[in-house]
Amino acid sequence: xxxxxxxxxxxxIICFILINxxxxxxxxxxxxxGQLSLGSAGFMGIGAYTSAxxxxxxxVPIFIGVIAGALAAGxxxxxxxxxxxxxxxxxxxxATLGFGEVIRVFFVNWESVTKxxxxxxxxxxxxxxxxxxxxxxxxxxxxIGLKNNQFVYLLVLIILLIINILLIWFFIRxxxxxxxxxFAAIKMDEKAAEAMGINITYYKVLSFTQGAVLAxxxxxxxxxxxxxxxxxxxxxxxxxxxxxxxxxxxSEVIWGAVFGAVFMTxxxxxxxxxxxxxxxxxxxxxxxxxxxxxxxxIDINVLNWFKxxxxxxxxxxxxxxxxxxx
Amino acid sequence: xxxxIKNITKNFGGISxxxxxxFSINKGEIFGLIGPNGAGKTTMFNMxxxxxxxxxxxxxxxxxxxxxxxxxxxxxxxICRTFQNIRLFPQMNVLENIMVGGHSRTHSGVLKSVLRTKxxxxxxxxxxxxxxxxxxxxxxxxxxxxxxxxxxxxxxRRLEIARAxxxxxxxxxxxxxxxxxxxxETESLFDLIxxxxxxxxxxxxxxxxxxxxxxxCDRITVLNFGKKLAEGTPEEIQNNQTVIEAYLGSExxxxxx
Amino acid sequence: MLLEQLINGxxxxxxxxxxxxxxxxxxxxxxxxxxxxxxxxxxxxFVGVVVTSNGGSIWLAFLAxxxxxxxxxxxxxxxxxxxxxxxxxxxxxxxLISTIGVSILLENVSHHLFGAGNHPFRxxxxxxxxxxxxxxxxxxxxxxxxxxxxxxxxxxxxxSKTKAGRALRATAxxxxxASILGVNTKKIILLTVVMxxxxxxxxxxxxGMSFNSVNPQMGLSMGLKGLAIIILGGMGNxxxxxxxxxxxxxxxxxxxxxxxxxxxDAIAFIIIIIxxxxxxxxxxxQKTSEGR
Numbered sequence: 001x002x003x004x005x006x007x008x009x010x011x012x013i014i015c016f017i018l019i020n021x022x023x024x025x026x027x028x029x030x031x032x033x034g035q036l037s038l039g040s041a042g043f044m045g046i047g048a049y050t051s052a053x054x055x056x057x058x059x060v061p062i063f064i065g066v067i068a069g070a071l072a073a074g075x076x077x078x079x080x081x082x083x084x085x086x087x088x089x090x091x092x093x094x095a096t097l098g099f100g101e102v103i104r105v106f107f108v109n110w111e112s113v114t115k116x117x118x119x120x121x122x123x124x125x126x127x128x129x130x131x132x133x134x135x136x137x138x139x140x141x142x143x144i145g146l147k148n149n150q151f152v153y154l155l156v157l158i159i160l161l162i163i164n165i166l167l168i169w170f171f172i173r174x175x176x177x178x179x180x181x182x183f184a185a186i187k188m189d190e191k192a193a194e195a196m197g198i199n200i201t202y203y204k205v206l207s208f209t210q211g212a213v214l215a216x217x218x219x220x221x222x223x224x225x226x227x228x229x230x231x232x233x234x235x236x237x238x239x240x241x242x243x244x245x246x247x248x249x250x251s252e253v254i255w256g257a258v259f260g261a262v263f264m265t266x267x268x269x270x271x272x273x274x275x276x277x278x279x280x281x282x283x284x285x286x287x288x289x290x291x292x293x294x295x296x297x298i299d300i301n302v303l304n305w306f307k308x309x310x311x312x313x314x315x316x317x318x319x320x321x322x323x324x325x326x
Numbered sequence: 327x328x329x330x331i332k333n334i335t336k337n338f339g340g341i342s343x344x345x346x347x348x349f350s351i352n353k354g355e356i357f358g359l360i361g362p363n364g365a366g367k368t369t370m371f372n373m374x375x376x377x378x379x380x381x382x383x384x385x386x387x388x389x390x391x392x393x394x395x396x397x398x399x400x401x402x403x404x405i406c407r408t409f410q411n412i413r414l415f416p417q418m419n420v421l422e423n424i425m426v427g428g429h430s431r432t433h434s435g436v437l438k439s440v441l442r443t444k445x446x447x448x449x450x451x452x453x454x455x456x457x458x459x460x461x462x463x464x465x466x467x468x469x470x471x472x473x474x475x476x477x478x479x480x481x482x483r484r485l486e487i488a489r490a491x492x493x494x495x496x497x498x499x500x501x502x503x504x505x506x507x508x509x510x511e512t513e514s515l516f517d518l519i520x521x522x523x524x525x526x527x528x529x530x531x532x533x534x535x536x537x538x539x540x541x542x543c544d545r546i547t548v549l550n551f552g553k554k555l556a557e558g559t560p561e562e563i564q565n566n567q568t569v570i571e572a573y574l575g576s577e578x579x580x581x582x583x
Numbered sequence: 584m585l586l587e588q589l590i591n592g593x594x595x596x597x598x599x600x601x602x603x604x605x606x607x608x609x610x611x612x613x614x615x616x617x618x619x620x621x622x623x624x625x626x627x628x629f630v631g632v633v634v635t636s637n638g639g640s641i642w643l644a645f646l647a648x649x650x651x652x653x654x655x656x657x658x659x660x661x662x663x664x665x666x667x668x669x670x671x672x673x674x675x676x677x678x679l680i681s682t683i684g685v686s687i688l689l690e691n692v693s694h695h696l697f698g699a700g701n702h703p704f705r706x707x708x709x710x711x712x713x714x715x716x717x718x719x720x721x722x723x724x725x726x727x728x729x730x731x732x733x734x735x736x737x738x739x740x741x742x743s744k745t746k747a748g749r750a751l752r753a754t755a756x757x758x759x760x761a762s763i764l765g766v767n768t769k770k771i772i773l774l775t776v777v778m779x780x781x782x783x784x785x786x787x788x789x790x791g792m793s794f795n796s797v798n799p800q801m802g803l804s805m806g807l808k809g810l811a812i813i814i815l816g817g818m819g820n821x822x823x824x825x826x827x828x829x830x831x832x833x834x835x836x837x838x839x840x841x842x843x844x845x846x847x848d849a850i851a852f853i854i855i856i857i858x859x860x861x862x863x864x865x866x867x868x869q870k871t872s873e874g875r
Contacts, residue, residue, distance in 0.1 A: 036676050083860040090616055090679050094810055095859045098852035101807060105852075109845035170440050177439030177446070178432055185415050185426045192413035195375060197401030197430030197493055206436070236803055240687060247680060276695070283688025290681040291666035300417075 011153035024245035024257035026214035034187035039096030045234030047216030066220030073216020081208035119230025127152035250298030334383035404496035427492030596832020597731035611819035621806020627787030656780025704791030817865030
């Protein structure tokens with residue numbers, strides 16, 4: 001019966017959703033300090049290529065490869081982020097867009113390392129490696145009524161889910177703390193934040209680098225889930241996709257990015273028949289959103305409405321320890 | 327002397343905003359900085375908080391040269407300010423605004439915050455306590471969750487003062503706190519600033535409300551066209567001929583900054 | 584050969600300059616970066632493809648392109664940009680994101696209308712060339728250069744001498760003041776966007792003439808290059824756009840000749856990054872106290 005419930009195609013979609021949530025978080029985190037970065041695709045690519053190359057060429061275990069990829073993206077994020085500090089809004093967006101394109105051009109041209117436009121295939125796959133471990137321990141998916149590939153996808157899904165939960169928890173905690181207040185203050189009024197003793201340089205670079213690390217991390221995971229990457233995976237289209245997660249879903253609250261990633265991953269699948277017109281629809285969505293609801297679908301009012309709704313249904317109290325409570 | 331302004335000159339391109347201004351403030355005083363519009367008062371504030379550097383001259387706070395250190399470090403040293411145009415964090419609530427003011431007195435970084443270590447939790451509780459105490463001080467008790475931009479004008483001004491006080495300053499700079507206030511509000515403001523002084527904080531205030539200034543300040547410096555015109559007690563200033571002329575004269579010209 | 588490469592560089596640079604002018608006009612007056620400009624330019628180029636492959640003359644192609652791109656500019660202003668103006672609390676990023684929306688919409692529409700891949704752009708006199716000593720110059724290259732220079736001169740004169748041009752400059756300086764002084768800012772803004780888009784249309788035909796083929800990817804890459812140029816030259820600065828365009832054209836050509844041609848596209852982006860870091864106001868721009 002379990003086997004009937006778990007359609008491998010749907011499992012795969014959920015895996016994409018979970019990776020996209022991490023990407024949505026990456027752009028949200030930089031937005032939360034008032035910086036719009038359009039370079040997430042570039043950082044994602046760095047994470048993907050770093051991890052792929054390490055695991056293939058140096059037999060590095062997958063989870064180390066992914067972490068190395070995230071760190072590489074983070075270091076690059078630092079390098080890009082520090083000088084970019086003085087750039088306000090639009091200029092930063094363009095600089096990061098330019099950066100993303102430079103990265104892609106390097107991926108395409110540095111053929112000796114990256115194999116150029118052909119891409120890298122045969123990347124070790126998280127699911128299959130785990131499956132092999134289970135197999136060696138004597139476990140057979142048949143035992144719980146699953147086919148091999150269902151089991152593989154299920155494993156990947158569970159790992160991604162755990163990662164997602166940890167990351168969302170991390171950032172919710174950070175938001176409700178001194179660090180989160182500093183980010184928000186910088187976003188709302190940088191000069192006033194500075195006058196209140198906040199080291200804007202430090203916090204802006206911190207938020208930018210966190211975004212880069214997240215995108216790199218997602219890239220590494222992407223590489224080991226798809227087992228094949230090419231420069232086209234990290235081009236302008238990808239940057240737009242990621243941007244839409246946050247802008248559509250809700251750029252001011254973390255659940256906005258989560259919602260946006262979920263919705264915008266499912267939508268093209270559910271509306272397969274119009275997938276050709278996907279970007280047309282994205283374009284129209286962006287135009288209409290900016291005109292009528294620039295903060296995205298989920299904003300603080302929507303969240304408060306949900307909280308009230310939950311309270312009416314039996315008064316669940318969160319253990320959030322934050323001051324939004326009386 | 328807690329603050330020494332020594333021969334400060336500030337030029338913007340061809341315009342001289344301040345020329346060779348000197349004065350000192352004693353610890354525990356309420357010191358007034360007055361003068362017609364465009365006299366250079368807010369420029370002086372901006373330099374004390376290091377938003378930009380003086381063209382020449384020195385600013386010495388608590389015995390230490392502070393010209394040239396970063397603005398956020400100024401708050402560390404014990405100087406904090408409010409703004410002429412009210413610069414609260416509009417979408418944060420009252421409690422959060424004040425807690426941001428306390429940023430420089432707290433230390434938890436990313437790791438401690440995410441793991442909610444004991445020291446971090448204690449720090450947050452303490453900060454919340456300080457914030458609530460300050461809310462009471464400025465008359466905004468129980469306004470915890472009110473969003474700043476929904477407050478009335480007078481409430482916003484008082485919130486700004488509470489926020490600056492959260493940094494536990496030795497010197498508080500108030501930039502036209504009474505602007506737009508009616509008589510009752512100005513009375514409460516007077517009481518508030520006196521209470522701030524009673525807590526041991528030195529206050530430097532820019533104001534145009536003359537009755538308030540004369541009642542409140544221990545000493546006053548008058549600026550006009552970027553130069554220091556006079557300095558003294560409220561009585562001395564009220565009877566100073568050049569000051570009277572400067573104010574009467576400037577009423578005839580349009581107030582051009 | 585170096586001379587021929589230089590001529591190539593100048594030809595390319597002139598086209599870049601025209602595209603950059605479109606960006607700079609909109610930025611100067613509206614204070615926003617029109618990310619859809621590259622796609623409008625590409626649309627113009629495709630209109631040229633359609634006209635020339637159906638036997639139309641190059642001049643008909645110019646006309647058709649100008650008309651189509653002007654209409655696109657009008658639609659952009661009326662439906663995307665105007666709705667954002669005068670709304671409270673809209674972040675300065677909203678117009679940028681809105682134009683990104685328009686750009687991906689246009690890119691996808693053109694994808695469906697014209698199809699992917701390269702489309703040949705036939706120019707009747709593409710083969711005509713002149714031999715000056717050991718150097719070969721094509722009529723097409725001369726034409727491109729001349730058209731660009733004429734456009735730039737006409738634009739500069741129009742901006743400085745005509746009433747409408749001065750009104751545009753006034754609006755660029757300060758929207759509110761211009762409005763108070765009696766300038767019909769709504770009309771001027773519309774005129775600016777339409778003009779900028781028409782310039783993009785002209786550039787599209789020029790590109791078709793120069794490369795003999797057009798593909799949908801050009802929109803994004805030209806768009807980014809146009810951005811690079813105005814950042815290099817100083818945003819809102821007409822002379823800067825022209826100088827910047829020439830510089831980029833020459834730089835790219837030299838990279839292809841002396842370096843690795845694959846990295847040609849990276850030049851523009853690297854320029855963007857370097858200039859933004861070292862001299863954000865560009866070579867000719869004035870330092871503003873706060874970026875827009």
